[in-house]
Amino acid sequence: MPEVAIGLWCIAGFLGTGVLAVVLGGRAIATPLVYGTTLVIALAALLLALDVLLGGRPATATVLPIGLPGLGAHFRLDSLSAFFMLVVNFGAAASSLYAIGYGRHEHAPMRVLPFFGPFLAGMNLVLLAADGFSFLLSWEFMSLASWTLVVSHHQVAANIRAGFTYLAMASFGTLCLLLALGLLAAAGGEFTFERMRTATVSESVAATATLLALIGAGSKAGLVPLHVWLPLAHPAAPSHVSALLSGVMTKVGIYGFIRIVFDVVGDFSPWAGLVVVVAGGATAALGVLYAVMQRDLKRLLAYSTVENIGIVFIGLGLALAFRANGQGPAAALALTAALFHVFNHSVFKSLLFFGAGAVLSATGERDMEKLGGLVHRMPQTAVVFLIGCMSIAALPPLNGFVSEWMTFQAILLSPQLPQWGLKFAVPAVGAMLALAAALAGACFVKAFGVVFLSRPRSSAAATAVEVDGFSLTAMLLLAWVCVLAGTLPGFVIDALSPVARELTWSALPAQAGLPWLSIVPIAESRSSYNGLVIFFFLVVSGVMTAVVVHRLASRSTRTSPIWDCGYPLDSPVTQYTSSSFAMPIRRVFGTVLFAVHETVDMPRPGEMRAARFRMRVRDPAWRFLYGPLVRWIMRSAQRLNRLQFLTIRRYLALVFAALIVLMLVVAIWR
Amino acid sequence: MALTVELALQLLQIGMVVAIAPLIMGITRKVRARLLRRRGPPLVQPYLDLWKLMHKEVVVAPNASWVYRRAPYVVFAATWVAAGLVPTYATGLLFSWSADLIAVIALLGTARFALALAGMDVGTAFGGLGSSREMMIASLAEPAMLLISFAVALIAGTTQLSAIAALFSTGDVGVRVSLGLALLALIVVGIAENARIPIDNPATHLELTMVHEAMILEYSGRHLAMIEAAAQLKLVLYFSLVACLFAPFGMAVGGDQSALALGIGIVTFLGKLAVFAVLLPIAETTVAKMRVFRYPAFVGSAFAAAALAVFLRFVSRGF
Numbered sequence: 001m002p003e004v005a006i007g008l009w010c011i012a013g014f015l016g017t018g019v020l021a022v023v024l025g026g027r028a029i030a031t032p033l034v035y036g037t038t039l040v041i042a043l044a045a046l047l048l049a050l051d052v053l054l055g056g057r058p059a060t061a062t063v064l065p066i067g068l069p070g071l072g073a074h075f076r077l078d079s080l081s082a083f084f085m086l087v088v089n090f091g092a093a094a095s096s097l098y099a100i101g102y103g104r105h106e107h108a109p110m111r112v113l114p115f116f117g118p119f120l121a122g123m124n125l126v127l128l129a130a131d132g133f134s135f136l137l138s139w140e141f142m143s144l145a146s147w148t149l150v151v152s153h154h155q156v157a158a159n160i161r162a163g164f165t166y167l168a169m170a171s172f173g174t175l176c177l178l179l180a181l182g183l184l185a186a187a188g189g190e191f192t193f194e195r196m197r198t199a200t201v202s203e204s205v206a207a208t209a210t211l212l213a214l215i216g217a218g219s220k221a222g223l224v225p226l227h228v229w230l231p232l233a234h235p236a237a238p239s240h241v242s243a244l245l246s247g248v249m250t251k252v253g254i255y256g257f258i259r260i261v262f263d264v265v266g267d268f269s270p271w272a273g274l275v276v277v278v279a280g281g282a283t284a285a286l287g288v289l290y291a292v293m294q295r296d297l298k299r300l301l302a303y304s305t306v307e308n309i310g311i312v313f314i315g316l317g318l319a320l321a322f323r324a325n326g327q328g329p330a331a332a333l334a335l336t337a338a339l340f341h342v343f344n345h346s347v348f349k350s351l352l353f354f355g356a357g358a359v360l361s362a363t364g365e366r367d368m369e370k371l372g373g374l375v376h377r378m379p380q381t382a383v384v385f386l387i388g389c390m391s392i393a394a395l396p397p398l399n400g401f402v403s404e405w406m407t408f409q410a411i412l413l414s415p416q417l418p419q420w421g422l423k424f425a426v427p428a429v430g431a432m433l434a435l436a437a438a439l440a441g442a443c444f445v446k447a448f449g450v451v452f453l454s455r456p457r458s459s460a461a462a463t464a465v466e467v468d469g470f471s472l473t474a475m476l477l478l479a480w481v482c483v484l485a486g487t488l489p490g491f492v493i494d495a496l497s498p499v500a501r502e503l504t505w506s507a508l509p510a511q512a513g514l515p516w517l518s519i520v521p522i523a524e525s526r527s528s529y530n531g532l533v534i535f536f537f538l539v540v541s542g543v544m545t546a547v548v549v550h551r552l553a554s555r556s557t558r559t560s561p562i563w564d565c566g567y568p569l570d571s572p573v574t575q576y577t578s579s580s581f582a583m584p585i586r587r588v589f590g591t592v593l594f595a596v597h598e599t600v601d602m603p604r605p606g607e608m609r610a611a612r613f614r615m616r617v618r619d620p621a622w623r624f625l626y627g628p629l630v631r632w633i634m635r636s637a638q639r640l641n642r643l644q645f646l647t648i649r650r651y652l653a654l655v656f657a658a659l660i661v662l663m664l665v666v667a668i669w670r
Numbered sequence: 671m672a673l674t675v676e677l678a679l680q681l682l683q684i685g686m687v688v689a690i691a692p693l694i695m696g697i698t699r700k701v702r703a704r705l706l707r708r709r710g711p712p713l714v715q716p717y718l719d720l721w722k723l724m725h726k727e728v729v730v731a732p733n734a735s736w737v738y739r740r741a742p743y744v745v746f747a748a749t750w751v752a753a754g755l756v757p758t759y760a761t762g763l764l765f766s767w768s769a770d771l772i773a774v775i776a777l778l779g780t781a782r783f784a785l786a787l788a789g790m791d792v793g794t795a796f797g798g799l800g801s802s803r804e805m806m807i808a809s810l811a812e813p814a815m816l817l818i819s820f821a822v823a824l825i826a827g828t829t830q831l832s833a834i835a836a837l838f839s840t841g842d843v844g845v846r847v848s849l850g851l852a853l854l855a856l857i858v859v860g861i862a863e864n865a866r867i868p869i870d871n872p873a874t875h876l877e878l879t880m881v882h883e884a885m886i887l888e889y890s891g892r893h894l895a896m897i898e899a900a901a902q903l904k905l906v907l908y909f910s911l912v913a914c915l916f917a918p919f920g921m922a923v924g925g926d927q928s929a930l931a932l933g934i935g936i937v938t939f940l941g942k943l944a945v946f947a948v949l950l951p952i953a954e955t956t957v958a959k960m961r962v963f964r965y966p967a968f969v970g971s972a973f974a975a976a977a978l979a980v981f982l983r984f985v986s987r988g989f
Contacts, residue, residue: 372793375735386737395780396773408772408816412823415984427980430820431973434813441779441812442805445786449801454793455733518767527829530768534751534777537768542747549892553724562731563888564794576790576798584806588966 002060003052004077004128007085010045011124014038017117026110031103034113038120039096042089045124049085052077053495061130068133074192076130079498080263083339084127084255087346091248092120094474098354099240101470105361111152112238119145119244123252132181132191136174139256143170143220146249149241150233162232169219169229176216177256180209184264196264206268213260214276220253222306223313224283225621230306231290235298235366239357242298246305247350251342254312261320262335262503273321274421280317281429284310284436286620289593292443292585293617295578296366297356300447301349304392307436308345311407312338314429318410319504321422328506330413333521336496336508337406343492344399344485348391351478352447355385358471359451362464368578370458371451377464382452384475389444391482394437397535399485402519404437409527439585446581455572487531490519579615586617594618675927676764683763684754687910690940691753691902692716694909694947702951716902720895728891731792741788742889742896745781749900752777753907757835757914759935760922766832771819774831775812778863778907781900782808789885800884803962807869807881810969811862814855817976821852822915824983831914839918851979853916858972860908864901866950868960868968872901906943913942 017037024030051057059078067073077085099116106112122142129135147170151163185191188199201209219226234245261272287306294300315338322331356366358381365371375382391398411433414426456462466472485492490511497507511519518530562568590596594617601612646654696713703710730739755769755777769777782804789801819829825843826834837843862869865882872882886897914921920938922931960968 373733375737375791376733382735390780390783393779393783394776395783396769396776401773401776405772405776408820409829412820412829415824423984424981427820427977427984430980431813431817431977434816435809437816438779438809438812441783442809445783445790445801445805449787449790449798453735453737453787453791454798516768524767525828525830525833527770528767529770529773533765533768534773537751537754537765538744538747541750542743545746545750545896546743549724549896553892554727556727558727558729559732560729562733562792562794563729565796565887568794572793574795575793576795576802581790581798581802581805584803584962585809587963588806588810 002062003048003057004060004062004075006048007045007077007124007128008062008064008075010041010048011121011128013041013044014117014121014124017041018114021110021113021117030113031106031109032100034116035096035099035103038117039093039100042093042096042120045085046089046093049082049089052082053079053086053498056498067137068191071131071133071191073134074130074194075128075134076193077128079502080255080258081127083496083499084251084342085124087251087343088120088123088127088248091244091346091350092123094350094354094478095240095244095248097477098243098357098471098474101468102238102240102354102357102361104468106238108152111154112149112241115145115148115152116241119149119241122146123249126252127255130193132185132193132196135193135256135259136178136181139177140174142249142252143174146237146241146245149237150245151236152238152241153236156236158232159236162229162236166229166233169226173216173219173226176212176219177260180212180216180260183209183212184260193259193264197266201265201268203268206265207272209265210261210268210272211275213257213265214279217253217257217260218279218313220256221250221313222253222283222287222309223279224286224306224310225625227283227287227306228619228621228626231294231299231302234302234305235296239298239353239360242302242357243350243353246302246353247346250305250309251346254309254316254342258316258503262323267324270321270324270417270419270422273317273319273324274419274425276313276317276320277422277429278317278425280310280313280315281425281432282310283307283313285432285439286310286593288436288439288443289585289589290619292439292446292582293590293594293596295368297359297368297371297447297451298353298366300368300443301352301356304440304443305345305349307440308341308349308392310436311404311433312341312345314338314433315341315407315410318407318414318426321414321417321419322410323504325417325419327413327416328504329508329522330410330416331504332500332506332508333406333413334410335504336493336500336521337403337410339496339499340406340489340492341403344391344403344482347478347481347485348388348400351384351388351475351482352392354471354475354478355381355388358467358475359464362467363458363460365458365460368447368450371456371461372454372572372575373452373456373461374464375452377461378452378466380466380472381475384472384479385452386448387479387482389448391486393441393444395441397486397531397538399482399489402486402489402529402531404433405529406521407433409521413522442585446578450576450578450581454575457572457575457577487535488517489529489531490514490517493519493521590617593620595620595623673764679760679927679932680754680764683758683760684750686936687753687758687906688750688899688903690943691899691906692720694906694943695902697944697947698905698951701948702955705951705955716898720899723890723895723898724892726891728893731888734792734888738788738791738888739893741784741791742893742900744784745788746896746900746903748777748781748784749903749907752781753903753910755831756907756910757832757921758910759939760927760932761832761836761839762923762925763832767830770829771823771831771834772816772829774907774911775815775819778904779808779812781904785885785897788889792888794888796884796887800881800887803881804885807862807965807969810966810973811859814969814973814976815859815863817973817980818852818855818859821848821976821979821983824980825849835914835918835921836923838915839921839923848979848982849916851975851982853912855972855976855979856908856912856915858969858975860912862965862969862972864905864908867954868957869965871959909943909946910939912946913939917942
């Protein structure tokens with residue numbers, strides 16, 4: 001059986017779990033059974049993807065007699081699809097494992113279980129689809145399946161609003177993709193990607209299609225300013241689904257962009273790269289600034305996803321620009337960096353959302369102002385969450401650093417680009433990426449410090465208990481992957497080389513055979529990094545120092561109340577909170593961009609009322625783009641409303657006028 | 671055999687930076703005291719302080735977690751590894767390829783991350799204040815530092831510190847506008863990152879202006895010794911970065927491992943550090959500490975200078 005057929009069977013299996021969930025109804029066994037089944041199927045699909053990617057198997061394709069009459073549905077599994085299948089199904093497997101434990105806390109499991117499998121099926125279908133029709137159909141299926149999960153906790157009004165925003169943005173995105181694929185299909189006269197790839201299109205059509213694909217796929221991935229639904233919708237879902245939405249579904253959006261722009265459209269102009277790079281840079285910097293200012297843990301994580309998507313798009317844009325200029329090795333480096341970050345982000349963002357879910361199920365709180373001190377109550381969750389935080393903050397020797405380092409190396413190659421626009425834009429984007437990396441550090445010091453360290457800020461946080469074994473196992477697994485991918489990055493880079501070769505016709509030199517397992521993206525004289533040696537040095541020097549100090553100097557420890565400069569205050573209210581931690585950054589970066597407005601109402605001495613602090617942060621995307629747009633639509637709708645109440649004569653006149661205009665248009669067009 | 675010698679030379683560098691770090695701090699304190707017309711502590715005082723702290727009992731708050739107890743060692747280890755990988759007296763040492771300039775900066779980020787978390791662990795107002803401000807300063811200083819590394823890397827065509835030093839020590843690169851801007855930016859970043867005046871006052875206590883000292887307020891005994899040692903190492907790291915990028919003369923380059931070349935390398939390295947250790951307090955005593963919300967302008971100027979240097983390099987190879 002060809003590989004693509006096995007993939008389709010896995011998808012059928014995922015769909016089957018939806019039926020299984022309905023058949024089982026609300027029985028207690030349903031949760032472990034459904035998630036257990038999706039876990040097994042996801043592992044099978046994962047093995048398939050690994051086999052195709054590492055075994056260097058050629059692409060396999062098949063046509064199913066479903067879909068439009070006479071067209072059929074084309075499916076194809078090549079190395080690009082295989083890589084994204086690996087990302088999707090690894091996340092799906094971890095999420096299923098986590099949900100076997102976490103799902104027990106769900107009070108309405110029938111709102112989640114029947115849709116979980118179909119959502120996974122939808123994402124896998126997008127990766128396998130090889131014609132415009134089945135691609136768009138799977139894309140919409142994925143969107144709708146995820147929408148049902150977003151609104152599963154529909155009693156909360158905010159979740160309904162999030163669902164509506166998501167639906168509007170998803171429809172808009174699909175519309176753009178529909179137009180893009182329509183343009184490309186018109187040139188080749190057929191819907192299959194195969195035919196679109198070989199058809200020649202004019203530069204203007206290619207540019208329009210690229211732009212539409214950037215908007216359409218970018219709205220799913222979370223590019224600024226199309227990101228507005230993401231921080232609303234991702235936190236609204238149950239946490240294991242949030243992990244999938246943020247860690248995995250955004251990657252399917254990136255896949256859509258790569259498939260259409262890199263594969264189907266092909267090279268036409270280096271300016272496409274410029275647009276993508278600038279969009280990525282703005283997304284990275286703005287996303288992390290939003291994230292730093294959040295006080296809801298899951299929303300902070302969702303905004304941080306926006307940042308990471310920006311980093312991926314910087315790499316993709318550079319790859320486009322290098323490829324259009326015929327600089328294969330540099331394009332391969334940029335693309336590999338982007339794909340490596342795709343993998344890394346799917347791992348640590350899933351881990352962090354699982355951690356947030358563990359905190360949520362242990363305390364019932366997402367608001368960081370009411371958490372604190374969980375390191376004592378949930379010690380194992382704390383360790384894995386810390387590893388996730390350090391990875392996403394791009395700290396060596398963990399995996400987030402490796403992909404950012406490679407992106408920096410790709411940026412440093414860009415002076416060899418001949419276009420002036422790129423020469424000016426790329427260093428600015430490099431500065432934004434550097435800013436984003438530093439702010440991500442601040443963001444995750446805040447996330448871990450406020451939630452897990454310090455003293456509990458509410459009784460719920462003070463009485464939390466550690467989560468179940470399934471959830472812990474899933475998180476531990478992801479934490480190990482973070483450490484392994486950070487210390488042995490060469491193997492990941494080698495696994496990505498078939499994808500790079502397919503899309504840029506060149507690949508990075510093989511890394512696994514290098515001495516000491518270093519990574520050398522271009523040449524040893526240019527740059528190299530060795531996570532393993534750094535990890536070894538850190539462990540040896542830290543442990544050695546600790547042992548020497550304890551043996552030769554002093555090891556005595558005394559417990560004594562907090563000192564705090566002589567004025568210790570008992571109340572946990574005196575601690576720094578999430579908002580106060582972010583205050584300096586808010587003041588430095590936020591006053592202009594986010595129109596941050598703080599009002600402090602301090603009672604005069606002797607007055608008995610409480611002090612008040614109010615803060616308003618306005619999202620520039622809502623303020624300048626969506627707010628006016630929504631108001632305009634409402635106003636136009638009100639005006640158009642009058643059309644309902646016309647007399648018959650006026651309706652006839654309208655019809656007549658419309659006919660005349662149409663005929664005129666046709667006459668002029670000819 | 672050759673591997674043993676190489677390993678010994680690398681270990682010499684790693685050992686040397688940690689051995690001389692307190693002395694360098696002693697020189698800056700002595701010079702600063704003399705400039706303020708005080709006699710000042712003896713040069714070896716930092717060694718004595720570390721010795722004393724290490725032998726004292728550690729006082730820990732009852733709600734301190736393992737993060738609080740492990741963080742000092744993580745901070746020390748990360749700073750030490752970073753400092754040990756910056757070329758000091760010779761280029762091309764055994765492990766010089768394991769971390770480039772970007773990785774060294776990121777290792778300092780690891781140390782900062784651990785220290786900022788430790789500041790928040792006990793849950794005091796001062797600890798949170800210090801961590802919050804430290805991360806604000808870092809969010810400006812770290813990108814500036816990365817841009818400096820871009821500027822230097824674009825000139826040298828590599829991010830390997832060892833290769834950059836070897837190239838710059840030949841003198842072929844000459845005096846360049848972008849290098850000048852990068853040096854200026856590096857000095858500002860160095861001041862901010864090492865908590866020196868005008869950003870932070872290392873001698874302050876019980877003041878609302880403090881940043882670094884506020885984070886480590888609860889620490890005592892061997893934990894405090896580790897953090898102090900890490901701070902001294904960080905100063906040496908920045909000094910050796912300036913020396914390696916902007917004054918790489920005297921280093922043993924190109925795999926020259928004769929005793930003479932290495933000896934010259936070590937002597938000139940120590941000499942450079944001593945000069946920097948004298949210059950730093952002179953600069954410090956001429957300015958006053960800034961208000962917290964003036965920092966963005968100060969550190970931002972480093973960011974702007976470094977960004978300008980990078981832009982110039984992208985526009986023309988001549989700068």
